[in-house]
Amino acid sequence: MKRSRKIFLLMLFFLFSIFIMYDYNTVQGAGNSKINFVIVNAGGSEIGEQGDQIITQFLDILTKETSLKRSMVEGQYFNDISLAKAFIKKNSNSFVMGSLGFFLSNRDSYNLVPLSLIIAGGKNTEQYYVIVKKGSYKSLDSLKGKVMSGNVLYEDTRFINNVIFDGKINITEYFKVQPTARPLSAVRKVTTGAIDAVLLTGMQYESLKKIQSTFQNIDVVYRSAEFPRVGFMMVDTESTQSVKQEILNAVVKMTRLEEGKKVCQNFGITGFENIPSESLNEAISKYSSGN
Amino acid sequence: MKRFPSIPAAISLAVLTVFCSCTRQGSSLRLYTPGIGPDWYNQDISNLAISNDADSLARIAIYLSQRYACDGQKYYAYRLAQKAFELNGEDRYIALSLSHTAYLLADIEQDEDRMVEFAEIGLNAAEKAGKEKNDPEANYYYALHLGLVLKTKGLFALGKLPKLQEALKISMEKPGQDMGGPLRVLGMLYLSAPAWPQGIGDIEKALELLSEASVRYPAHPQNHIFYAKALIEDDDYENAAAALQKAEKMAIEEIWGPHYMKKWTDDIKQLQKKIPQKNDE
Numbered sequence: 381m382k383r384s385r386k387i388f389l390l391m392l393f394f395l396f397s398i399f400i401m402y403d404y405n406t407v408q409g410a411g412n413s414k415i416n417f418v419i420v421n422a423g424g425s426e427i428g429e430q431g432d433q434i435i436t437q438f439l440d441i442l443t444k445e446t447s448l449k450r451s452m453v454e455g456q457y458f459n460d461i462s463l464a465k466a467f468i469k470k471n472s473n474s475f476v477m478g479s480l481g482f483f484l485s486n487r488d489s490y491n492l493v494p495l496s497l498i499i500a501g502g503k504n505t506e507q508y509y510v511i512v513k514k515g516s517y518k519s520l521d522s523l524k525g526k527v528m529s530g531n532v533l534y535e536d537t538r539f540i541n542n543v544i545f546d547g548k549i550n551i552t553e554y555f556k557v558q559p560t561a562r563p564l565s566a567v568r569k570v571t572t573g574a575i576d577a578v579l580l581t582g583m584q585y586e587s588l589k590k591i592q593s594t595f596q597n598i599d600v601v602y603r604s605a606e607f608p609r610v611g612f613m614m615v616d617t618e619s620t621q622s623v624k625q626e627i628l629n630a631v632v633k634m635t636r637l638e639e640g641k642k643v644c645q646n647f648g649i650t651g652f653e654n655i656p657s658e659s660l661n662e663a664i665s666k667y668s669s670g671n
Numbered sequence: 672m673k674r675f676p677s678i679p680a681a682i683s684l685a686v687l688t689v690f691c692s693c694t695r696q697g698s699s700l701r702l703y704t705p706g707i708g709p710d711w712y713n714q715d716i717s718n719l720a721i722s723n724d725a726d727s728l729a730r731i732a733i734y735l736s737q738r739y740a741c742d743g744q745k746y747y748a749y750r751l752a753q754k755a756f757e758l759n760g761e762d763r764y765i766a767l768s769l770s771h772t773a774y775l776l777a778d779i780e781q782d783e784d785r786m787v788e789f790a791e792i793g794l795n796a797a798e799k800a801g802k803e804k805n806d807p808e809a810n811y812y813y814a815l816h817l818g819l820v821l822k823t824k825g826l827f828a829l830g831k832l833p834k835l836q837e838a839l840k841i842s843m844e845k846p847g848q849d850m851g852g853p854l855r856v857l858g859m860l861y862l863s864a865p866a867w868p869q870g871i872g873d874i875e876k877a878l879e880l881l882s883e884a885s886v887r888y889p890a891h892p893q894n895h896i897f898y899a900k901a902l903i904e905d906d907d908y909e910n911a912a913a914a915l916q917k918a919e920k921m922a923i924e925e926i927w928g929p930h931y932m933k934k935w936t937d938d939i940k941q942l943q944k945k946i947p948q949k950n951d952e
Contacts, residue, residue, distance in 0.1 A: 424866070426904070433825040564867040565875055587868035639827075646829040647869055 423531030485536035498611030526576035711743030739928030766800035851888030
């Protein structure tokens with residue numbers, strides 16, 4: 381009786397030790413502080429309570445694929461770049477879902493490292509378009525001094541000038557710039573002649589094709605070069621490094637799982653792809669050149 | 672002056688008043704104490720003279736199932752509609768009566784699983800009532816129930832929003848049902864769905880539909896509440912405040928009963944907090 385009790389206690393102690401060790405390792409792996417998932421959607425819409433619920437569900441699915449404790453991971457959504465930057469400054473253990481513009485303009489200040497490209501619409505590249513009302517303007521030159529709108533205009537100005545417009549123009553001097561969080565509304569205004577032009581992302585442009593009545597009434601006067609569609613990056617810290625591979629694997633796996641696939645499709649994402657180290661050189665050099 | 676005949680009778684009356692106060696405090700379904708008040712939950716409906724007359728059962732169900740009714744009455748109406756549906760599940764009116772009564776229960780149910788149960792029964796009934804035949808009423812109820820189910824699914828609901836939109840567009844052929852219900856619900860869908868290009872969200876369409884709902888059907892407080900919500904999103908605080916004032920004047924217990932009066936008054940107060948006061952500027 382006494383012996384079996386001892387064995388039972390030993391077993392209990394053993395299990396308890398494993399539990400403690402697992403917990404310790406998990407916390408150590410995360411650098412003893414929370415890991416943040418920061419979604420930056422410059423000029424995007426407010427997401428409200430339902431958006432918070434969506435982020436929570438996203439992290440539930442993602443953490444299931446890692447050894448990270450769910451309580452150690454938090455999600456944040458920002459449609460204002462300055463608020464996102466302030467958050468990242470305070471919470472450096474962050475993985476970020478953001479644009480190429482966000483990466484280029486913040487990679488030095490926040491030690492950002494690109495992790496993967498986003499595949500959307502079968503492409504892993506991003507291209508920007510300037511659209512006008514059909515027949516109203518022929519080229520970018522004819523738009524000088526005119527009203528340009530769109531939510532891309534909330535991106536870093538240097539990125540827009542040097543990368544999207546290849547250093548050819550300074551948008552704040554060239555156009556009357558009217559950033560808007562409602563790009564579709566801006567497109568409608570273009571077709572009625574209320575404004576002159578809209579700067580669109582590739583995803584926005586492609587999605588306009590589904591609204592044929594509008595699409596038939598627009599012309600493209602400028603197409604940017606194609607750049608890698610940087611979507612997923614991290615602030616390089618000891619903690620993020622320690623979980624980087626696990627997180628990356630989980631993100632890639634998400635698009636293969638039935639559940640995760642549905643989640644990603646909601647955002648137009650069909651997959652994630654590793655970033656070849658040299659693929660961003662051109663964009664980095666364009667961003668750094670000029671003013 | 673009338674006096675209570677006895678203390679036990681007075682206590683019984685007090686208890687009855689509490690139970691029959693149509694759930695003033697909360698909105699979960701409540702059981703009545705047997706022997707006090709109508710036994711909505713357990714009364715044997717097979718004793719009714721119309722227990723085999725599906726059409727009459729459905730008519731009584733619709734008659735009893737109103738927003739202002741107390742929870743028990745709504746549940747009794749649902750039981751009648753369910754019985755009618757068992758007798759004749761192919762009849763459009765009967766199927767609609769079940770969808771309608773199930774919706775009024777799902778809408779007040781606080782337990783999520785039970786809410787989904789009612790909503791799924793309502794969805795099935797709406798399908799039977801002619802959802803696929805583009806019946807505007809069947810599609811309206813289908814959309815209401817689908818909306819409740821999707822509310823619990825979060826991320827996984829996003830892909831289903833176009834289906835909800837489609838049902839509501841069909842229901843718009845009869846915009847006056849439920850006092851501008853199709854305008855109100857479709858407007859709210861455009862307001863809360865993820866915006867273009869990721870989703871069908873479109874604040875301009877939302878404003879247009881909700882403005883129409885509040886002008887054409889001003890009796891329904893939610894038409895003003897939802898319109899105010901869209902106006903706040905559009906930074907039009909002055910008109911939002913005016914819409915909320917209208918809502919406040921219409922969200923009264925005498926018309927809608929205690930549950931909706933409380934719910935809508937809370938919604939109005941929440942939205943009023945979002946409107947910057949002049950001295951805040």
